[in-house]
Amino acid sequence: xxxxxxxxxxxxxxxxxxEHAVTALNARSDERPLWLNLLLLLSALLLAFAVYAILTxxxxxxxxxxxxxxxxxxxxxxxxxVTAADNSAELSVSxxxxxxxxxxxxxxxxxxPGLAETEAEQGADSVLAEDTKAGTGSxxxxxxxxxxxxxxxxxxxxxPLPAEHDSAALQAASAEGNTEPRTNVQPETEVKVVxxxxxxxxxxxxxxxxALTAAQAGQLQQALQxxxxxxxxxxxxAEAYLEQARLWHQxxxxxxxxxxLQQALQxxxxxxxIQLLLAQQxxxxxxxxxxxxxxxxxxxxxxQPEYYGLKATALQQxxxxxAALDWFRQLIVLQPQxxxxxxxxxxxxxxxxxxxxxxxxxxxxxxxxxxxxxxxxNYIQQRLAATE
Numbered sequence: 001x002x003x004x005x006x007x008x009x010x011x012x013x014x015x016x017x018x019e020h021a022v023t024a025l026n027a028r029s030d031e032r033p034l035w036l037n038l039l040l041l042l043s044a045l046l047l048a049f050a051v052y053a054i055l056t057x058x059x060x061x062x063x064x065x066x067x068x069x070x071x072x073x074x075x076x077x078x079x080x081x082v083t084a085a086d087n088s089a090e091l092s093v094s095x096x097x098x099x100x101x102x103x104x105x106x107x108x109x110x111x112x113p114g115l116a117e118t119e120a121e122q123g124a125d126s127v128l129a130e131d132t133k134a135g136t137g138s139x140x141x142x143x144x145x146x147x148x149x150x151x152x153x154x155x156x157x158x159x160p161l162p163a164e165h166d167s168a169a170l171q172a173a174s175a176e177g178n179t180e181p182r183t184n185v186q187p188e189t190e191v192k193v194v195x196x197x198x199x200x201x202x203x204x205x206x207x208x209x210x211a212l213t214a215a216q217a218g219q220l221q222q223a224l225q226x227x228x229x230x231x232x233x234x235x236x237x238a239e240a241y242l243e244q245a246r247l248w249h250q251x252x253x254x255x256x257x258x259x260x261l262q263q264a265l266q267x268x269x270x271x272x273x274i275q276l277l278l279a280q281q282x283x284x285x286x287x288x289x290x291x292x293x294x295x296x297x298x299x300x301x302x303x304q305p306e307y308y309g310l311k312a313t314a315l316q317q318x319x320x321x322x323a324a325l326d327w328f329r330q331l332i333v334l335q336p337q338x339x340x341x342x343x344x345x346x347x348x349x350x351x352x353x354x355x356x357x358x359x360x361x362x363x364x365x366x367x368x369x370x371x372x373x374x375x376x377x378n379y380i381q382q383r384l385a386a387t388e
Contacts, residue, residue, distance in 0.1 A: 204234050211243065220247055238264060238271040245277060254281075272304045279310055288317045305331055305338075312344055321351040339368040343376060346383070355387045362387075 198206070211226035224247045231240040241264035248257035258281055264274050279294040295311040312327035325348035331341040346361030362380050369377060 200233060204230055204237070207233065208239070215243075215247070220251060223247060224251075235267055236269060238269050238274060241269070242271075242273055242277075270298070272299045272307050276304075276307050276310065279314075283310060283314070288314045292318060301330055302334060305335060309340065309344070316344065316348055316351075321348040324348045325352070337368050339365045339370070339372050342368060343372070343380065346380075350383060350387070359384060359387050 207226050207230040211223045211230065214220075214223035214226060224244060227240050227244045227247070230237060231244070234240065241260050244260045245257035248254065248260065258278070261274050261278050264271065265278070275294050279291045282288075282290040282294065291310065291314040295307060295314065297308075297311070299307060301308050308327050309331055312324045312331070315321075315327070316324035325345055328341050328345035328348060331338070332345060335341060342361050342365035346358050346365060349355075349358040349361060362384050365372065366377070366380055369380075372380075
């Protein structure tokens with residue numbers, strides 16, 4: 001019995017140990033490694049992203065619309081190639097670009113075969129013609145193929161060949177009898193003609209030139225009208241008044257000439273010639289105070305000897321012989337050959353009772369007296385006889 005009990009106790013111990021081991025093994029099996037958990041989490045995220053992408057995917061466009069959208073850039077590329085070939089005077093399409101277009105056309109045919117017959121005839125014929133003229137000899141797509149799909153980038157654009165290739169292409173095209181007409185596409189340019197407005201100075205110069213030309217041609221009335229227009233445009237232009245006065249005198253209307261000169265004075269114009277003409281008009285009427293008032297000493301004597309000669313005469317007529325003598329002596333120094341100045345000085349000296357000086361000046365007047373009138377000569381002779 002003891003042996004049996006001992007065996008039973010041993011068996012119970014073994015069972016207890018086995019249960020402990022199984023429990024420990026189960027506990028260890030329940031603990032997952034960290035890397036396994038991370039892998040499972042990553043797989044779950046990828047699955048969620050795939051489901052989101054499927055749910056938010058846009059529907060594919062209609063076949064016909066997609067094909068037309070693919071053909072549009074090809075058409076624009078073809079038109080640009082033709083325009084570049086025409087404007088650059090015989091530029092040809094490179095073989096590499098045409099071969100690439102052929103490959104892309106084949107890709108489009110495999111994707112959308114229904115577009116071949118309609119679009120290829122409109123888009124690829126011009127490119128084929130240019131490559132034929134260049135004589136490249138490359139395999140070109142037939143007329144039943146569709147144009148390329150992708151938009152051309154800088155590497156796919158047709159590159160111009162050198163000048164010797166262009167000349168060879170022209171000779172080959174002329175030898176083959178290729179007389180395909182070309183349409184030169186010229187850019188539309190807007191031409192604007194801007195007319196510059198003439199300045200008042202330019203208008204005045206033009207009117208003055210026209211007036212002088214008309215006067216030289218004998219068209220006095222037309223010249224007078226042009227000078228009047230110039231007067232209205234530039235009212236301070238003294239020449240406009242002077243020329244009008246001269247024309248009025250030629251037309252036999254001195255009163256109109258006088259009116260024009262008075263208008264110049266009213267405008268405040270200071271001009272020696274205008275004032276001299278008005279003073280001569282007043283001297284003809286023996287209006288000596290007005291003559292002296294119209295001839296103030298404000299101009300250079302060397303530039304206006306006639307001006308100061310009339311002023312000296314007016315002073316002499318107004319009973320101011322010494323003032324007149326001063327002006328006549330200055331004029332004699334300036335123009336000693338003028339007999340009028342010698343005669344005026346002699347009369348002033350005679351009035352001042354300086355007989356010897358008066359006789360000397362009378363004789364000088366006779367010496368230079370070719371321009372004197374007969375009345376002046378007779379007066380000199382009388383005064384010489386009276387003072388001797």
